[in-house]
Amino acid sequence: MALTGRTGLIALAGIVVVLFAPRPGAALAGVCLLLASGIVVDLAFAGAVRPLRLHRSGETLVRLGGQATVELVVENPGKRRVRGLLRDAWPPSAGAAPREAELDVLGGERRRIVVTLTPTRRGDRSSVAVTVRSVGPLGLAARQGSHRAPWTVRVLPPFLSRKHLPSRLARLRELDGQHPALVRGQGTEFDSLREYVVGDDVRSIDWRATARRHDVVVRTWRPERDRRVLIVLDTGRTSAGRVGDAPVPMAGTEANTGLLAPPASRPAPGWPRLDWSMDAALLLAALAARAGDQVDFLAYDRAVRAWVSGASRTELLSMLVNAMAPIEAELIEADAQGMVASILSRAKRRCLVVLLTDLNSAAMDEGLMPVLAQLSSRHLVLVAGVSDPRVAAMAGRRGSVEEVYDAAAAEQAQLGRRRITARLRRHGVEVVDAPPEEIAPALADAYLALKAAGRL
Amino acid sequence: MSIFARPADTGAPPQAGPATSPAPQGANGQGSYSTSPTARSAWRSSRLIVLLGVLVVLIAVIGVLLAPGRGESRPLDPDDTSLAGSKALAEILRGRGVTVERVGSAQAAAEKAAAGDKLLVITDLTYYDEEELARLPGDRLVVGPLPYMERVAPGVRIEPGDNRSRSREPECGLPAAAAAGSVHIGGLAMRGPAGTVGCFPVEDGHLLVRFQADGGVTTVVGDGSFMTNQRLAEDGNAALAINLLQTGKSVVWLARPADPPAVDLPGESGKSIYDLMPESIRWAIYMAIIAVAVAAFWRGRRLGPVVTEKLPVVVRAAETVEGRGRLYRARRARGRAAASLRAGTIDRLAPRLGLGSGAGQHEVVAAIAARTGQDAHQVGTALYGPPPTDDAGLVALAGYLDFIERQLSEL
Numbered sequence: 001m002a003l004t005g006r007t008g009l010i011a012l013a014g015i016v017v018v019l020f021a022p023r024p025g026a027a028l029a030g031v032c033l034l035l036a037s038g039i040v041v042d043l044a045f046a047g048a049v050r051p052l053r054l055h056r057s058g059e060t061l062v063r064l065g066g067q068a069t070v071e072l073v074v075e076n077p078g079k080r081r082v083r084g085l086l087r088d089a090w091p092p093s094a095g096a097a098p099r100e101a102e103l104d105v106l107g108g109e110r111r112r113i114v115v116t117l118t119p120t121r122r123g124d125r126s127s128v129a130v131t132v133r134s135v136g137p138l139g140l141a142a143r144q145g146s147h148r149a150p151w152t153v154r155v156l157p158p159f160l161s162r163k164h165l166p167s168r169l170a171r172l173r174e175l176d177g178q179h180p181a182l183v184r185g186q187g188t189e190f191d192s193l194r195e196y197v198v199g200d201d202v203r204s205i206d207w208r209a210t211a212r213r214h215d216v217v218v219r220t221w222r223p224e225r226d227r228r229v230l231i232v233l234d235t236g237r238t239s240a241g242r243v244g245d246a247p248v249p250m251a252g253t254e255a256n257t258g259l260l261a262p263p264a265s266r267p268a269p270g271w272p273r274l275d276w277s278m279d280a281a282l283l284l285a286a287l288a289a290r291a292g293d294q295v296d297f298l299a300y301d302r303a304v305r306a307w308v309s310g311a312s313r314t315e316l317l318s319m320l321v322n323a324m325a326p327i328e329a330e331l332i333e334a335d336a337q338g339m340v341a342s343i344l345s346r347a348k349r350r351c352l353v354v355l356l357t358d359l360n361s362a363a364m365d366e367g368l369m370p371v372l373a374q375l376s377s378r379h380l381v382l383v384a385g386v387s388d389p390r391v392a393a394m395a396g397r398r399g400s401v402e403e404v405y406d407a408a409a410a411e412q413a414q415l416g417r418r419r420i421t422a423r424l425r426r427h428g429v430e431v432v433d434a435p436p437e438e439i440a441p442a443l444a445d446a447y448l449a450l451k452a453a454g455r456l
Numbered sequence: 457m458s459i460f461a462r463p464a465d466t467g468a469p470p471q472a473g474p475a476t477s478p479a480p481q482g483a484n485g486q487g488s489y490s491t492s493p494t495a496r497s498a499w500r501s502s503r504l505i506v507l508l509g510v511l512v513v514l515i516a517v518i519g520v521l522l523a524p525g526r527g528e529s530r531p532l533d534p535d536d537t538s539l540a541g542s543k544a545l546a547e548i549l550r551g552r553g554v555t556v557e558r559v560g561s562a563q564a565a566a567e568k569a570a571a572g573d574k575l576l577v578i579t580d581l582t583y584y585d586e587e588e589l590a591r592l593p594g595d596r597l598v599v600g601p602l603p604y605m606e607r608v609a610p611g612v613r614i615e616p617g618d619n620r621s622r623s624r625e626p627e628c629g630l631p632a633a634a635a636a637g638s639v640h641i642g643g644l645a646m647r648g649p650a651g652t653v654g655c656f657p658v659e660d661g662h663l664l665v666r667f668q669a670d671g672g673v674t675t676v677v678g679d680g681s682f683m684t685n686q687r688l689a690e691d692g693n694a695a696l697a698i699n700l701l702q703t704g705k706s707v708v709w710l711a712r713p714a715d716p717p718a719v720d721l722p723g724e725s726g727k728s729i730y731d732l733m734p735e736s737i738r739w740a741i742y743m744a745i746i747a748v749a750v751a752a753f754w755r756g757r758r759l760g761p762v763v764t765e766k767l768p769v770v771v772r773a774a775e776t777v778e779g780r781g782r783l784y785r786a787r788r789a790r791g792r793a794a795a796s797l798r799a800g801t802i803d804r805l806a807p808r809l810g811l812g813s814g815a816g817q818h819e820v821v822a823a824i825a826a827r828t829g830q831d832a833h834q835v836g837t838a839l840y841g842p843p844p845t846d847d848a849g850l851v852a853l854a855g856y857l858d859f860i861e862r863q864l865s866e867l
Contacts, residue, residue, distance in 0.1 A: 001757075002753075002754075002757040002759075003750060003753050003754040003757070004754060005754055007750055007754060008747065008750050008751040008754045011743075011746060011747035011750040011751070012747050012751075014743050014746070014747065015740050015743045015744050015747055017743075018736065018739045018740045018742075018743040019736050019737070019739075019740040020736070021736065024735060024736035024738075024739035024740065025739055027739070028739050028742060028743050028746075031743065032746060035750070049490075049492070050490045050492065050494075052488075052490075053487070053488060054488035055487075055488070056484070056488075060484055085759060087759045087760045089760045089761060089763050090763065091763050091764075091765040092763065092765055093765055093767065100759055121767075121768075128761060128763045129491060129760055129761055130488070130760075131759050131760030131761075133759055144492075144757070144759070145490060145492035146490070146491045146492050146760055146761070147488045147489065147490050147491060148488060148489055148490075148491050149488035150484065150488075151484050152484055240768070240769060240771060241771060241772065241773025241774075241775075242770065242771065242772050242773060243772075243773045243774075251767055251768075252767065252768070252770035267772075269770050269771075269772045270772070272768070273773065328768050329768065331769060358773075388773045388774050388777075390772070390773075390774040391773075391774050391777050394774070394777065394778075394781070395800070398851070398854040398855065398858060400851070401785070401847040401848075401850065401851055402781075402785060404793065404797075404847075404850055404851050404854045405781045405782075405784040405785040405789075405793055405850075406777075406778065406781035406782075407781075407797065407854065408781065408784055408792070408793035408794070408796040408797050409777050409778070409780035409781035409783075409784060409793075409796070410777050410781070411796045411797055411799070411800035412777075412780065412796040412800075413776075413777045413780075414800065415796065415799055415800055415803060418803060422813075
C-alpha cells in the first residue's frame with residue numbers, strides 16, 4: 001500500500017476545514033472518515049499487482065562504456081486497468097535509466113518498457129526486483145508489490161586497444177611474407193620455393209633448386225606458427241592500484257569520492273592496473289591468434305581465477321572477454337610460487353609466458369624473483385608492468401620543498417623499478433614497462449619483435 | 457584467417473553476441489513471480505514475533521495492575537511505608553498507647569488541636585498556610601528542614617548552611633535527648649529565643665532546640681531523618697523520636713497530603729492560555745498531526761527495495777609514493793631524499809655518458825664535468841657531497857641536478 005500526494009493535500013485542506021467549522025470535533029471526524037473511505041475505495045478498486053506477468057528480452061552482453069537495452073513487457077491478465085509507476089531495480093553500477101517509469105496497462109493488454117543500462121563496472125549485473133505501484137481510481141491510495149523478473153547482463157572489458165590492431169597486423173603481414181617487400185628475419189622458418197622476381201633479396205636464392213629447375217628460385221620464409229602463448233594475469237593486490245586517466249568512466253573514477261577530501265586536492269583515480277592489463281592481454285591475444293599461435297589465458301592471485309585453454313581462433317576473443325568480465329583485483333598478496341606451479345602444470349611444452357603484473361620491487365623481491373628461474377628455464381618469459389604516470393610526473397616536479405620531497409620518493413620508486421627490470425633482464429626475461437595508454441601496443445610490439453627474432 | 461565474425465581490421469567489437477559466447481550465469485528469460493508477501497504468508501512469518509509482543513505487553517499490564525500502589529513516597533508521613541516514611545514510628549507510638557492522628561490539611565489540624573491539649577507534629581509545610589498553623593495553641597514539634605520553618609516556631613533563628621547527617625551526641629541537659637544518647641541527625645542549625653535548651657551543638661547553633669512559647673512547649677529539629685523507617689532502628693534514633701512524641705498527649709501529625717492539589721497559575725483574569733484558545737485550534741492541531749502523518753507515509757513509502765552492491769576498493773597506485781614523500785617531509789629526511797634524487801640522476805645519466813652501471817664516483821664526475829663544462833668539484837659535491845643541512849639546500853640541490861640533466865640532454 002502507498003498513499004499519493006493528493007491524500008496529503010486533502011489532509012492539509014482538512015486543517016482549514018476543521019479550523020473554521022462550527023463544530024471542529026465533528027469536522028475532524030468527518031475529514032478523517034472521508035479520507036479513510038477514499039483510501040479503502042482506492043485500494044479495493046486499484047488494479048491488482050500480484051497477478052501481473054513480466055517478460056524480459058534484450059541484450060545480455062555489453063562492453064564497458066557501451067549501452068544495453070533491456071525490454072520489459074508487462075502483461076495484465078486481470079480485468080482492471082493497472083495505472084501508476086513501475087521501477088526496475090538494478091544495482092547502482094548498472095546505470096539503469098529511467099529509474100521509474102509511468103505504467104498504464106488495460107486489462108488483458110500488455111505494455112513494453114525499455115530500460116537502458118549504462119554500466120560503470122565489468123562483471124554480471126542482475127535485475128533485483130520490479131516494483132509496481134497501482135493507483136486507484138480516485139488517485140488517493142495505491143497498491144504496491146514487487147516481482148522478480150530475472151535478467152543478467154554481462155559487462156565485458158571494453159578492449160579499447162583494438163584500435164592498435166590494424167597497424168600491428170600490418171607488421172605481422174610484413175613478417176609473414178605476404179607483403180611485397182619481403183623481410184627476412186633470423187630464425188624464421190622455411191616456407192616454400194617460388195620463382196625469382198626482380199627485387200627479391202639475392203641472398204634468398206636457393207641455388208640447388210635453381211640448378212634443378214633451370215630457373216632462378218628463391219626460398220620464402222614465414223614466421224614460426226603454432227607456437228604457444230600463455231597470458232598470465234596477476235589479480236593480486238598490486239593490480240588494484242588505479243593509474244592513468246580513465247578512457248571510459250568506471251565506478252570510482254570520479255574524483256573526490258571521500259567526504260573529507262577537500263575539492264581538487266585529489267586527482268581522479270583512473271582505471272585499476274588490472275583493467276589496463278586486460279586491455280593489453282586482449283590485443284596480444286588477438287594478434288597472436290592472427291599470427292597462428294595458440295593462446296591460453298590464466299588469471300591467478302592465490303587461486304586460479306580464470307583459465308581459458310584450447311580456444312579456436314574464431315572464438316578466442318569472446319571466450320577471453322567472458323572469462324575476464326567477472327574478475328576483480330583481490331586485496332591479497334599474490335602467491336608467486338603457486339602461480340609458477342600452476343603455469344608449469346598447465347604448459348607442458350615450451351611457450352611464451354606473458355606475465356601481466358606490477359614491477360613493484362618489494363612485491364617482486366619476495367614473490368616472483370625466487371621462483372623465476374623455474375619458469376625461465378623451461379619457458380620464454382615476458383613480464384609486462386603498467387607504470388604510473390603520476391609517479392613520473394611527481395619525479396619531475398621540483399618547485400617547492402614539498403614537491404622535492406615527493407620527487408625524492410618518486411625517484412626512489414622509479415629506481416626500484418629500474419633495478420628490478422635490470423635484474424629480470426639478467427635472468428633472460430623480457431620486460432615491458434610502459435604507462436597505461438601505451439602498455440597494449442608496447443606489449444604487442446614486444447611480441448612481434450620476439451616473433452621476428454624467432455625466439456618463440 | 458579472420459578471428460572475428462566481421463572483418464577484423466575495422467576494429468569490430470570482439471564479442472559476437474549471445475549466440476556464440478557462453479551465456480552469463482543466471483536465468484535470463486525465465487518467467488516472473490511475485491515476491492511481495494501475501495496476507496497469509498506475512499502472518500505466518502511474523503506470528504511468532506506478534507505473539508511474543510502481545511505476551512510481553514500482557515505481562516507488563518498485569519504486573520502493573522497487581523503491584524501494590526506505592527505512589528510517590530511522602531517523607532515523614534505516618535502512613536507511608538517507604539524508606540522515607542514514618543509508619544514504623546507511628547505504629548510504635550500506637551503500641552505504647554499514644555493516639556496518633558494523621559491530618560492532611562491545615563483546617564483539620566486546627567480543628568483537632570484547637571483545644572491546645574495535643575502535640576502538633578509538623579513534618580510538611582509546602583501545602584499549608586504557616587500563619588494559620590502558628591496561631592494554634594498547645595505543644596508542637598516541628599521537624600525540619602522546611603520552608604518558612606521559623607514562622608511556625610516564632611523566636612527561632614535558622615542559621616544558613618546545612619550540616620551533614622551523622623551520628624552525634626546530644627551534649628545537653630534535655631532528658632529526652634540525654635536518655636536517647638547518640639542520634640543520627642544533621643540538617644539546619646538553629647538558635648532559639650532566651651530560655652532555650654539546645655542539643656546536638658554544631659558550630660553556629662543547635663540541631664534540636666526546645667523552648668517555652670506562648671501556647672506551650674515548642675520543639676524544633678533540624679533534620680527528621682532519625683524518624684524515618686530507614687533510620688529508626690539505628691543508634692538512639694527510636695529512643696529520641698519516642699521521647700519527643702510520647703509526652704502523654706495525643707499526637708496530631710500534619711503530613712503532606714496524599715493527593716496534593718494541582719498548582720495552576722491563572723492569569724489576571726483567572727484564565728489560563730488554554731481557556732483563552734478557541735476550541736477549534738485544538739482540533740486543528742490534531743488534524744495537522746494527522747496531515748503530517750499522512751504526508752510522512754506518502755513521502756516515506758519506497759518504490760521497491762534499496763539495492764546494495766559490493767564495489768571494489770578505489771585506491772590510487774601513487775598513494776604509497778605520496779605517503780613516502782610525506783613521511784620524508786614529516787621527518788625532514790633530507791639525507792634520504794637527497795640520496796634518492798642523486799641516485800636517480802646518476803642512474804639516468806650513466807648510460808648517456810657511456811658509463812656502465814659499475815662506474816665509479818670519479819669517472820662519473822669527470823665525465824659530467826667534461827661534457828657540461830661545470831666545475832668538477834661542484835659537480836662532485838652535488839652528486840656525492842654531504843646531504844643538505846636545510847630544506848632550501850635540498851631544493852637548490854634538486855634544481856642543480858635538474859640543471860645538469862638538462863645540459864646533458866641538450867648536448
